[in-house]
Amino acid sequence: MPTESRNLPRLMAVAHALGPLRDQVVFVGGATVNLYSTATGPTPEPRTTDDVDCIVEVAPLSAFHRLEEELRLLGFTNDTEAKFIGRWKAPNGLTVDIIPTQPILGFSNEWYPAGFVHAVPYRLPDATTIRILSSPYFLATKLVALRNRGWQDLWISQDLEDIVHVVDNRPALMQEVADAELSVRTYISQQLTELFGRPELLDVVEGVLPPGSGYERKYEVGRRLRQLINSSI
Incomplete structure (x- = not known):
């Protein structure tokens, strides 16, 4: 909550x-x-x-x-x-x-x-x-913002921090994206696929998670992000 x-x-x-x-x-x-x-x-x-x-x-x-x-x-x-x-x-x-x-x-x-x-x-x-915004459109707008103003340096991106927070704290997000319109699902899938092409992604995720989250938490967030890619197809 x-x-x-x-x-x-x-x-x-x-x-x-x-x-x-x-x-x-x-x-x-x-x-x-x-x-x-x-x-x-x-x-x-x-x-x-x-x-x-x-x-x-x-x-x-x-x-x-x-x-x-x-x-x-x-x-x-x-x-x-x-x-x-x-x-x-x-x-x-x-x-x-x-x-x-x-x-x-x-x-x-x-x-x-x-x-x-x-x-x-x-x-x-x-x-x-x-x-x-419904959660799929919130995610899509944040991915646009990430692309426009944070893509060059993920370490300082507040938009990526917001994305991680929602992915980490909204268990129903994957299903909500899967149920969304095809156009927004496709966009989310494309952008997250490109994001996973960044070798530093999981280290950045670990850096924006709250202190004490545990080393394994970044892998859970990574797993959810990959689920979003699959649920968006």
């Missing part, structure tokens, strides 16, 4: 700040990692993130601008120091990235559109319900 991650208060605070817009977004990214933990007993604390990411299905650009006005009415302000225009400051000071599923701002993730469609509800500890 999920632990009381330090990311949970951020998620709850942002969910409340979004108010009536909460049902229009899907929460994604590192802040949601712990929500996928379903292993029996407490799970390790995932990495703490500095921001909360949400995706929203708005197009064309004029529709996104209308959404921006709604955010401002709720007290959100543009983060003028950010490198892209989708970053906001919530009224409570938290950083929130609002990312359209389509690349109308010049960037996106190829699995955001389908992930948005297949999003699932999640009840937070304070009884607030948000939507998050």
